[in-house]
Amino acid sequence: MSVDLSQFIPSFLEESFEGLELMETSLLNLEAGDNDTIHSIFRAAHSIKGGAGTFGFDAVTDFTHLAETLLDEMRDGRREVDPKDIEILLTSVDCMRLLIEAARDDEEYDEEKIKQTTKQLSQTLANTSTTNDVNAEPSTIENEHAVNDEASDEQSIYQIHFVPEHNLAKTGNDPLFLFNALADLGDLTTVANTSELPALTDIDPQELYLSWDLTLKTEASQEDILEVFEWVEDDCLLEITKAENKNDAEPEENSIAQQPEKAVQIEQANTTEENTDVAVQSEQTTQNTSATVVDEASTSKPKAKAKVEVSSIRVGVDKVDNLINLVGELVITQSMLSELGSDFQMDKIERLNSGLEQLLQNTKELQESVMRIRMLPISFAFNRFPRLVHDLANKTGKEMELVIKGEQTELDKTVMEQIGDPLVHLVRNAVDHGIETADVRLANGKPEKGTISLDAYHQGGNIVIEINDDGGGINRQKVFAKAVEKGIVEPNATLTDSQVFDLLFEPGFSTADQVTDISGRGVGMDVVKRNIQSLGGRIQVDSTMGKGSCFKVNLPLTLAILDGQLVKVGTETYIIPLISIVESLQVDRELINKVSGDMTLYRLRDENVPILPVYQLFGLTTDFTNIENALLVVVEADGQKVGLMVDHLLAQQQVVIKSLKDNYQQVIGISGATILGDGSVAMILDIPGMIQMALSYAQTKHQKNSTSNQSAIGEHC
Amino acid sequence: MDIQELATDIPVEGEHSIEGIDFITSGEQYLTFMLAQEQYAVDILCVEEIRSWEVPTKIPNAPTYIKGVINMRGIIVPIVDLRLKFNVGQASYHDTTVVIVLTYHDEDSSKTIGFVVDAVSDVLNVEEHDIQSSPAFGGCIQPQYIEGLINVGKNVVTLLNVEYLQKVEKHASQH
Numbered sequence: 103m104s105v106d107l108s109q110f111i112p113s114f115l116e117e118s119f120e121g122l123e124l125m126e127t128s129l130l131n132l133e134a135g136d137n138d139t140i141h142s143i144f145r146a147a148h149s150i151k152g153g154a155g156t157f158g159f160d161a162v163t164d165f166t167h168l169a170e171t172l173l174d175e176m177r178d179g180r181r182e183v184d185p186k187d188i189e190i191l192l193t194s195v196d197c198m199r200l201l202i203e204a205a206r207d208d209e210e211y212d213e214e215k216i217k218q219t220t221k222q223l224s225q226t227l228a229n230t231s232t233t234n235d236v237n238a239e240p241s242t243i244e245n246e247h248a249v250n251d252e253a254s255d256e257q258s259i260y261q262i263h264f265v266p267e268h269n270l271a272k273t274g275n276d277p278l279f280l281f282n283a284l285a286d287l288g289d290l291t292t293v294a295n296t297s298e299l300p301a302l303t304d305i306d307p308q309e310l311y312l313s314w315d316l317t318l319k320t321e322a323s324q325e326d327i328l329e330v331f332e333w334v335e336d337d338c339l340l341e342i343t344k345a346e347n348k349n350d351a352e353p354e355e356n357s358i359a360q361q362p363e364k365a366v367q368i369e370q371a372n373t374t375e376e377n378t379d380v381a382v383q384s385e386q387t388t389q390n391t392s393a394t395v396v397d398e399a400s401t402s403k404p405k406a407k408a409k410v411e412v413s414s415i416r417v418g419v420d421k422v423d424n425l426i427n428l429v430g431e432l433v434i435t436q437s438m439l440s441e442l443g444s445d446f447q448m449d450k451i452e453r454l455n456s457g458l459e460q461l462l463q464n465t466k467e468l469q470e471s472v473m474r475i476r477m478l479p480i481s482f483a484f485n486r487f488p489r490l491v492h493d494l495a496n497k498t499g500k501e502m503e504l505v506i507k508g509e510q511t512e513l514d515k516t517v518m519e520q521i522g523d524p525l526v527h528l529v530r531n532a533v534d535h536g537i538e539t540a541d542v543r544l545a546n547g548k549p550e551k552g553t554i555s556l557d558a559y560h561q562g563g564n565i566v567i568e569i570n571d572d573g574g575g576i577n578r579q580k581v582f583a584k585a586v587e588k589g590i591v592e593p594n595a596t597l598t599d600s601q602v603f604d605l606l607f608e609p610g611f612s613t614a615d616q617v618t619d620i621s622g623r624g625v626g627m628d629v630v631k632r633n634i635q636s637l638g639g640r641i642q643v644d645s646t647m648g649k650g651s652c653f654k655v656n657l658p659l660t661l662a663i664l665d666g667q668l669v670k671v672g673t674e675t676y677i678i679p680l681i682s683i684v685e686s687l688q689v690d691r692e693l694i695n696k697v698s699g700d701m702t703l704y705r706l707r708d709e710n711v712p713i714l715p716v717y718q719l720f721g722l723t724t725d726f727t728n729i730e731n732a733l734l735v736v737v738e739a740d741g742q743k744v745g746l747m748v749d750h751l752l753a754q755q756q757v758v759i760k761s762l763k764d765n766y767q768q769v770i771g772i773s774g775a776t777i778l779g780d781g782s783v784a785m786i787l788d789i790p791g792m793i794q795m796a797l798s799y800a801q802t803k804h805q806k807n808s809t810s811n812q813s814a815i816g817e818h819c
Numbered sequence: 820m821d822i823q824e825l826a827t828d829i830p831v832e833g834e835h836s837i838e839g840i841d842f843i844t845s846g847e848q849y850l851t852f853m854l855a856q857e858q859y860a861v862d863i864l865c866v867e868e869i870r871s872w873e874v875p876t877k878i879p880n881a882p883t884y885i886k887g888v889i890n891m892r893g894i895i896v897p898i899v900d901l902r903l904k905f906n907v908g909q910a911s912y913h914d915t916t917v918v919i920v921l922t923y924h925d926e927d928s929s930k931t932i933g934f935v936v937d938a939v940s941d942v943l944n945v946e947e948h949d950i951q952s953s954p955a956f957g958g959c960i961q962p963q964y965i966e967g968l969i970n971v972g973k974n975v976v977t978l979l980n981v982e983y984l985q986k987v988e989k990h991a992s993q994h
Contacts, residue, residue, distance in 0.1 A: 674877055719879070720877075720879035722877070722879075760893075761895070762895060764894075765894070765897055765930050765932060766878075766888070766932075769878055769879065769881070772879060775888060775895045777893065777895075781890055782890065783876040783887075783889060783890045785876065
């Protein structure tokens with residue numbers, strides 16, 4: 103009865119990483135006396151250990167066992183929860199993650215770190231055992247525990263009488279696994295009892311007729327041994343007796359040859375192992391090529407991140423139930439409509455209309471529910487921050503706390519995966535550049551402890567993530583001076599605050615006087631911005647000197663669907679993403695100004711907004727070329743507002759984004775395409791791209807006109 | 820009479836109406852089509868489908884030979900007018916104007932592009948040794964698009980290289 107265990111490895115990994123995350127967050131929140139939390143941490147560690155044992159990830163099992171022992175002591179109240187231990191446990195969690203990742207990728211891990219942590223753990227363990235012995239022995243059971251733990255040097259001998267029920271193998275348990283697990287605990291000798299064996303003709307090959315007498319010489323406690331038999335307890339007769347020590351009554355060696363059945367089982371077990379190997383290998387082959395190259399190229403190998411990302415989503419049952427309900431309604435509507443259609447007369451038109459209305463409603467709700475399946479609470483992305491801030495606080499010696507709000511806000515899985523790194527970057531910056539040291543804070547009349555808050559909320563079909571800190575704020579002058587120094591802006595240029603803060607996102611821009619290992623190299627903010635933009639989002643900075651800064655990230659809820667405004671230009675229909683639209687208006691002739699040669703500006707309250715005629719930009723022919731009375735859609739991107747001149751405004755609707763790149767290529771000014779209700783294709787406008795286009799258009803025109811022609815910047819067109 | 824030859828003579832059910840196409844063949848099969856008066860061919864295994872001409876959605880600032888994109892069962896497919904691309908004949912659109920949708924599978928990806936031609940004509944069976952290399956004399960089609968020439972009766976069919984056809988030149992914004 104061999105089961106291919108390898109098929110369960112992905113779910114083991116997934117569960118383990120979840121368990122590790124749980125351990126981490128719980129550890130960070132752990133306070134003395136909080137037994138529930140300790141229990142849950144212990145349980146997480148325990149299941150990881152159990153799983154790892156099953157799949158033969160011995161390194162993980164061994165290491166986790168140590169951490170578990172420490173947790174066990176805390177659980178039983180034999181050890182105070184002190185910050186130092188928590189620190190060690192946090193490092194252990196890191197190590198466990200490292201080991202599990204190594205097991206997943208079948209790669210080498212940082213042995214030095216594991217060894218160090220192992221040493222730390224065993225030292226800590228050794229410490230208590232002694233102190234505890236003196237201190238507290240409240241109950242006999244606990245006492246026994248302590249003895250067992252303490253007796254780690256002494257080996258005791260256990261006699262185990264194991265009589266499995268005949269159908270044990272059918273329940274998926276293999277005695278061989280049990281014995282292997284026992285053998286891991288210490289020296290194991292097995293003697294099989296074949297007296298129950300029926301005549302060859304009566305043997306049912308799926309039944310188990312053997313019983314065993316085992317002798318185990320080990321440091322482990324009786325509990326550990328019982329744990330091995332945990333799964334089969336109910337299906338066997340088990341007697342464990344602790345032999346009176348030392349007398350090594352070596353039982354005779356067990357010979358496999360005398361038990362044909364056993365031999366068969368060994369073979370089966372082997373094949374299982376082989377299967378696992380093959381599966382793991384085949385997983386590896388895909389990445390092997392790249393991995394080996396990296397290995398050879400550099401000794402300190404940057405982790406060739408495995409492609410074996412677990413790509414499954416856990417969906418709440420309520421969501422699935424809701425979906426089933428909706429499908430049920432859809433079926434009812436469908437049968438109603440088809441009944442109506444089979445015998446239709448004009449007087450039933452009202453019923454038809456209401457039926458179609460219902461169908462529309464159903465489809466809409468169904469779409470929403472399906473999309474919601476991909477939605478995860480943002481706490482998945484926020485979860486890593488408590489640890490990050492905790493570590494950074496230790497590293498920088500600043501005091502701060504992290505406040506997380508709105509972690510139940512839901513966000514598309516793909517967006518979530520890609521927003522993680524930019525957020526980490528922003529939080530690091532807030533810690534390193536934002537929050538001041540305690541003495542500076544006190545001198546400025548602020549509380550000693552800095553506060554960083556992460557807040558997520560929905561706003562008009564978008565999700566907004568705010569990263570606030572109550573630190574020193576961004577020094578406007580310093581940023582401006584730096585920008586001038588780097589030649590990004592002219593010294594006498596006048597910029598608004600938001601324009602100045604936008605300079606932070608220029609490549610290679612950093613105002614930090616000192617480069618720390620946390621941040622300050624000026625790499626990254628431009629990447630942050632690019633990542634957010636590639637998700638169709640935008641980032642805004644707001645900062646008050648001395649009061650703190652706020653980074654606001656605006657993201658679409660999903661990458662697959664977009665709220666758009668349909669507009670018509672000439673014969674073509676275009677879609678403007680609703681997120682970038684500020685307002686739409688009819689041009690008032692008096693507010694049009696022609697300035698600096700050929701630039702057309704529109705006075706929108708206090709601002710002057712350049713007008714971009716879409717037909718000109720895209721080379722289309724249209725009857726609506728007159729700027730007076732034209733329709734303007736004012737859009738904003740990168741802090742720049744422009745007015746797109748279009749022929750007509752059509753409906754607003756949700757559109758499914760299709761890539762142009764798949765079969766064609768990226769087109770400047772277009773972010774993708776979609777299919778409209780009538781089956782035709784419409785292009786989705788890429789507002790930043792269009793602004794860029796207009797800029798280079800203006801530049802080439804400028805160059806054509808100017809005779810001096812000194813600069814050739816931006817001539818790529 | 821050889822049994823093989825006999826087999827070719829016996830029409831299978833449903834094939835009676837189709838004439839001039841040999842179904843049992845050892846060589847490759849090619850779809851031939853017309854651009855003006857000239858005949859061209861592509862590997863038939865690349866042909867996804869043959870559609871009638873419909874007006875596509877324009878792509879802004881694309882070269883003139885790229886007519887736009889259409890929706891083919893939920894896939895966005897760009898449309899290239901081969902007559903404009905190769906500068907052969909007039910780019911006019913009639914009832915017989917068709918779009919041949921070709922898919923070429925690369926190692927890791929595949930591209931699907933529709934090509935506007937004047938008419939589809941035939942399926943050719945060609946042995947590999949019947950494909951002649953094309954002379955390197957001018958013509959408006961760049962030599963890398965041409966895989967070879969095939970003699971069919973008195974006519975010559977130009978065999979096109981689908982891989983190269985699929986490579987759309989990068990175009991920047993033009994004003």
